[in-house]
Amino acid sequence: METKTDMKYNCPIQYTLDLIGGKWKLIIIWHLATEGIMRYSELRRSLKGITHKMLSQQLKELESDGFIHREEYPQVPPKVEYSLTDFGKSILPVLKGMSEWGTSNMNK
């Protein structure tokens, strides 16, 4: 499968949307930003309503696009921790903007 960073874009907005658009990715990044390192099960609890399939799929894509780091501890039962990379953190100002805009406009 071709990663999105392989492709060529002319519009930076299209590019950005392609990387972090969709229903869950920004929410995942947002939770990792505010909570720090999180285990798979913690993420699942925080992101109420997300299914196994969606969570693991989105985590995989976020990892392969360089936004998050996956640390696996070889023990039984397994333990996996997810955290933002520096690249992942670089999108946070945009997210902050969205969050602030949303806060001042929703529920009214």
Add this chain to the structure above:
Amino acid sequence: METKTDMKYNCPIQYTLDLIGGKWKLIIIWHLATEGIMRYSELRRSLKGITHKMLSQQLKELESDGFIHREEYPQVPPKVEYSLTDFGKSILPVLKGMSEWGTSNMNK
């Protein structure tokens, strides 16, 4: 149909994504921001690849969510102009952030 501003959200990111997520909305807003007032056919030319269906659908939603203003001139052949409302303009800083982030990361 229930407009999105009717619904209640707890997460501002979810709210924002719901309003301006999807494949075309931000691009439409972006074009209206840089070009100013645009006719339907101008938008169609600018947004290479968009179909009638998508364009009119997205414009309708953007209008009903308060982002754009639709001015119809009663003449033959018809003429319709679209422009950003103040509310629509209020999202521009977020878009600018996305554009800058995209510019500095794409194609490398």
Add this chain to the structure above:
DNA sequence: CGGTATCCAAATCGATACTG
């Protein structure tokens, strides 16, 4: 010119079951 309507294809999403 600026749209709708219809029909169909494709992508996305979700429930459930199963695994090391």
Add this chain to the structure above:
DNA sequence: CAGTATCGATTTGGATACCG
């Protein structure tokens, strides 16, 4: 615990034709 596999429902997107 942290996933994958499978299937089906739902949503989204596109081609084309038609309308005032």
